[in-house]
Amino acid sequence: MQESDQQVFLAIQSGQTPAFEMLFKTYYQPLCRYATSYLKDPDGAEEIVQAAFIGFWEKRKTISIETSLKSYLYRAIRNACLNELKHEQVKQKYFASESLKEEAQSSPADHLAIHVELEDKIRAAIQTLPEQCRLIFTMSRFEELKYQEIADQLNLSVKTVENQMGKALKIMRAQLKEYLPLLAILMSNLLNP
Known part of the structure:
Protein backbone atom coordinates (compact mmCIF):
# COMPACT_ATOMS: atom_id res chain seq x y z
CA MET A 1 0.00 0.00 0.00
CA LYS A 93 -35.55 -19.17 -11.12
CA TYR A 94 -37.71 -19.34 -8.00
CA PHE A 95 -40.41 -17.07 -9.45
CA ALA A 96 -40.34 -18.96 -12.75
CA SER A 97 -40.79 -22.30 -11.00
CA GLU A 98 -43.56 -20.85 -8.80
CA SER A 99 -45.42 -19.46 -11.80
CA LEU A 100 -45.13 -22.85 -13.54
CA LYS A 101 -46.56 -24.53 -10.44
CA GLU A 102 -49.44 -22.05 -10.31
CA GLU A 103 -50.09 -22.52 -14.01
CA ALA A 104 -50.04 -26.30 -13.62
CA GLN A 105 -52.43 -26.10 -10.67
CA SER A 106 -54.82 -23.66 -12.35
CA SER A 107 -54.73 -25.32 -15.76
CA PRO A 108 -56.88 -28.36 -14.92
CA ALA A 109 -59.61 -26.05 -13.58
CA ASP A 110 -59.35 -23.85 -16.66
CA HIS A 111 -59.44 -26.87 -18.96
CA LEU A 112 -62.44 -28.27 -17.12
CA ALA A 113 -64.32 -24.98 -17.44
CA ILE A 114 -63.55 -24.77 -21.15
CA HIS A 115 -64.48 -28.42 -21.61
CA VAL A 116 -67.82 -28.04 -19.82
CA GLU A 117 -68.70 -24.88 -21.76
CA LEU A 118 -67.81 -26.55 -25.04
CA GLU A 119 -69.85 -29.65 -24.24
CA ASP A 120 -72.88 -27.47 -23.46
CA LYS A 121 -72.51 -25.65 -26.78
CA ILE A 122 -72.09 -28.91 -28.70
CA ARG A 123 -75.23 -30.36 -27.06
CA ALA A 124 -77.17 -27.21 -27.92
CA ALA A 125 -75.90 -27.30 -31.52
CA ILE A 126 -76.88 -30.97 -31.85
CA GLN A 127 -80.42 -30.10 -30.73
CA THR A 128 -80.75 -27.66 -33.64
CA LEU A 129 -80.15 -30.43 -36.20
CA PRO A 130 -83.15 -31.85 -38.08
CA GLU A 131 -84.33 -35.14 -36.52
CA GLN A 132 -82.87 -37.63 -39.02
CA CYS A 133 -79.70 -35.61 -39.30
CA ARG A 134 -79.33 -35.55 -35.49
CA LEU A 135 -79.94 -39.29 -35.22
CA ILE A 136 -77.31 -40.11 -37.86
CA PHE A 137 -74.83 -37.67 -36.31
CA THR A 138 -75.19 -39.13 -32.79
CA MET A 139 -74.95 -42.69 -34.07
CA SER A 140 -71.75 -41.82 -35.93
CA ARG A 141 -70.06 -39.64 -33.34
CA PHE A 142 -71.26 -41.00 -30.01
CA GLU A 143 -72.02 -44.65 -30.77
CA GLU A 144 -69.04 -44.75 -33.18
CA LEU A 145 -70.95 -46.67 -35.84
CA LYS A 146 -69.70 -46.80 -39.41
CA TYR A 147 -71.84 -45.31 -42.19
CA GLN A 148 -72.74 -48.78 -43.45
CA GLU A 149 -73.91 -49.86 -39.94
CA ILE A 150 -76.04 -46.71 -39.62
CA ALA A 151 -77.53 -47.29 -43.09
CA ASP A 152 -78.36 -50.89 -42.18
CA GLN A 153 -80.03 -49.96 -38.87
CA LEU A 154 -82.10 -47.12 -40.35
CA ASN A 155 -82.88 -48.83 -43.69
CA LEU A 156 -81.17 -46.03 -45.61
CA SER A 157 -78.56 -45.99 -48.34
CA VAL A 158 -74.96 -45.26 -47.39
CA LYS A 159 -75.15 -42.23 -49.70
CA THR A 160 -78.07 -40.80 -47.68
CA VAL A 161 -76.11 -41.31 -44.45
CA GLU A 162 -73.11 -39.54 -45.99
CA ASN A 163 -75.27 -36.62 -47.16
CA GLN A 164 -76.95 -36.31 -43.75
CA MET A 165 -73.56 -36.38 -41.99
CA GLY A 166 -72.25 -33.68 -44.35
CA LYS A 167 -75.31 -31.56 -43.59
CA ALA A 168 -74.91 -32.16 -39.83
CA LEU A 169 -71.25 -31.20 -39.87
CA LYS A 170 -71.95 -28.06 -41.89
CA ILE A 171 -74.66 -26.97 -39.41
CA MET A 172 -72.46 -27.85 -36.42
CA ARG A 173 -69.53 -25.85 -37.84
CA ALA A 174 -71.77 -22.84 -38.36
CA GLN A 175 -73.26 -23.18 -34.85
CA LEU A 176 -69.87 -23.60 -33.16
CA LYS A 177 -67.70 -21.25 -35.25
CA GLU A 178 -67.17 -18.82 -32.34
CA TYR A 179 -66.07 -21.73 -30.14
CA LEU A 180 -63.46 -23.13 -32.52
CA PRO A 181 -60.64 -21.22 -30.74
CA LEU A 182 -61.75 -22.80 -27.43
CA LEU A 183 -61.74 -26.20 -29.07
CA ALA A 184 -58.25 -25.55 -30.44
CA ILE A 185 -56.99 -24.53 -26.97
CA LEU A 186 -58.59 -27.54 -25.34
CA MET A 187 -57.18 -29.92 -27.93
CA SER A 188 -53.67 -28.43 -27.75
CA ASN A 189 -53.70 -28.69 -23.94
CA LEU A 190 -54.91 -32.27 -24.09
CA LEU A 191 -52.23 -33.18 -26.62
CA ASN A 192 -49.44 -31.27 -24.76
CA PRO A 193 -50.09 -31.69 -21.03
Missing part, protein backbone atom coordinates in the same frame (compact mmCIF):
# COMPACT_ATOMS: atom_id res chain seq x y z
CA GLN A 2 1.30 3.46 -0.86
CA GLU A 3 2.18 5.81 1.96
CA SER A 4 -0.71 8.23 1.24
CA ASP A 5 -3.18 5.30 1.23
CA GLN A 6 -1.57 4.04 4.44
CA GLN A 7 -2.09 7.39 6.16
CA VAL A 8 -5.73 7.66 5.03
CA PHE A 9 -6.43 4.09 6.06
CA LEU A 10 -4.81 4.55 9.50
CA ALA A 11 -6.86 7.73 10.00
CA ILE A 12 -10.06 5.85 9.07
CA GLN A 13 -9.13 2.95 11.35
CA SER A 14 -8.71 5.35 14.25
CA GLY A 15 -12.25 6.70 13.60
CA GLN A 16 -11.42 10.00 11.91
CA THR A 17 -14.55 10.81 9.89
CA PRO A 18 -12.92 13.55 7.73
CA ALA A 19 -10.57 10.92 6.25
CA PHE A 20 -13.51 8.61 5.59
CA GLU A 21 -15.53 11.46 4.04
CA MET A 22 -12.61 12.28 1.76
CA LEU A 23 -12.38 8.63 0.66
CA PHE A 24 -16.15 8.56 0.09
CA LYS A 25 -16.16 11.77 -1.99
CA THR A 26 -13.20 10.59 -4.05
CA TYR A 27 -14.55 7.14 -4.97
CA TYR A 28 -18.34 7.26 -4.62
CA GLN A 29 -19.23 8.36 -8.19
CA PRO A 30 -16.61 6.21 -9.99
CA LEU A 31 -17.67 3.17 -7.92
CA CYS A 32 -21.33 3.82 -8.77
CA ARG A 33 -20.47 3.86 -12.49
CA TYR A 34 -18.44 0.67 -12.04
CA ALA A 35 -21.31 -1.06 -10.22
CA THR A 36 -23.77 0.10 -12.89
CA SER A 37 -21.64 -1.58 -15.54
CA TYR A 38 -22.40 -4.88 -13.77
CA LEU A 39 -25.98 -4.35 -12.67
CA LYS A 40 -27.36 -2.09 -15.44
CA ASP A 41 -29.44 -0.48 -12.66
CA PRO A 42 -28.14 2.87 -11.35
CA ASP A 43 -30.30 2.78 -8.21
CA GLY A 44 -29.21 -0.75 -7.37
CA ALA A 45 -25.60 0.22 -8.05
CA GLU A 46 -25.83 3.15 -5.64
CA GLU A 47 -27.26 0.88 -2.95
CA ILE A 48 -24.36 -1.55 -3.43
CA VAL A 49 -21.77 1.25 -3.16
CA GLN A 50 -23.44 2.80 -0.11
CA ALA A 51 -23.62 -0.59 1.60
CA ALA A 52 -19.93 -1.18 0.79
CA PHE A 53 -18.89 2.13 2.35
CA ILE A 54 -21.04 1.46 5.43
CA GLY A 55 -19.51 -2.00 5.75
CA PHE A 56 -16.03 -0.53 5.27
CA TRP A 57 -16.62 1.99 8.07
CA GLU A 58 -18.14 -0.60 10.42
CA LYS A 59 -15.30 -3.11 9.86
CA ARG A 60 -12.49 -0.53 9.60
CA LYS A 61 -10.64 -1.88 12.65
CA THR A 62 -10.52 -5.47 11.40
CA ILE A 63 -9.92 -4.86 7.67
CA SER A 64 -6.53 -5.72 6.27
CA ILE A 65 -5.56 -4.08 2.96
CA GLU A 66 -2.50 -5.36 1.11
CA THR A 67 -2.73 -3.41 -2.17
CA SER A 68 -4.38 0.01 -2.29
CA LEU A 69 -7.61 1.51 -0.96
CA LYS A 70 -8.81 1.95 -4.54
CA SER A 71 -8.15 -1.71 -5.43
CA TYR A 72 -9.81 -2.84 -2.22
CA LEU A 73 -12.94 -0.76 -2.86
CA TYR A 74 -13.26 -1.81 -6.51
CA ARG A 75 -12.83 -5.49 -5.59
CA ALA A 76 -15.45 -5.12 -2.83
CA ILE A 77 -17.90 -3.54 -5.28
CA ARG A 78 -17.24 -6.19 -7.94
CA ASN A 79 -17.85 -8.99 -5.44
CA ALA A 80 -21.02 -7.32 -4.12
CA CYS A 81 -22.32 -6.88 -7.68
CA LEU A 82 -21.60 -10.51 -8.56
CA ASN A 83 -23.39 -11.63 -5.41
CA GLU A 84 -26.37 -9.43 -6.31
CA LEU A 85 -26.47 -10.88 -9.82
CA LYS A 86 -26.41 -14.43 -8.42
CA HIS A 87 -29.15 -13.50 -5.98
CA GLU A 88 -31.27 -12.11 -8.84
CA GLN A 89 -30.78 -15.31 -10.85
CA VAL A 90 -31.91 -17.40 -7.90
CA LYS A 91 -34.96 -15.16 -7.43
CA GLN A 92 -35.85 -15.37 -11.12
